[in-house]
Amino acid sequence: EEKILYNMPFFIFNNKRIGIAAYKAHVSLQISDDLSSEVVKLARKLGFETGQKRLNIGLDQQVPEELVLKILQMIEA
Template sequence: MPSRVPVKDTAEYISKAAPIAQPYLQQLQQLVETGLPNATAKIKWNLPFFELGKQYVGIAAYKAHVSLSLSANLTPELLATAKAAGYATGQKRLNIDFDQEVPVELVKAILKLVG
């Protein structure tokens, strides 16, 4: 999504994302909703967020990847696992390039940090 177009909910955000990003975003949304069933979906800064108390998880589409971000720091073990599998990371995010698959088990492990 080149610019942050105003959206009212996660479904609208996904529908306005680049077609290549949509299946990634849908899969991440499903994983978040399954892994954090008590989280509240919200839009902040025109991006989808899922809040659980003071913790949150966000999903976003960019030009060459999608990103899963969270309020908690990734553990050194999760960072190492992601990097070993070829995924770019930051202290609080996992990037998934469009030529990669969503690492389902890794995402599930990351979600446990929030919920």
């Protein structure tokens, strides 16, 4: 299901939220649950910034497909 929450587009899947937001220097992929420590470690190893519930992808960085897939799999669980 598609929704607008906090003035940003979100998708609702399994009662969890996934959002995408664009900023001046990056794009954020946000989820309603905390990122796992495995995902955070991998993201930082690959040079991406993270927050408790988000992955920031710099506009000069390639989309880390494997990492995004891991995040989406967290939503399915």
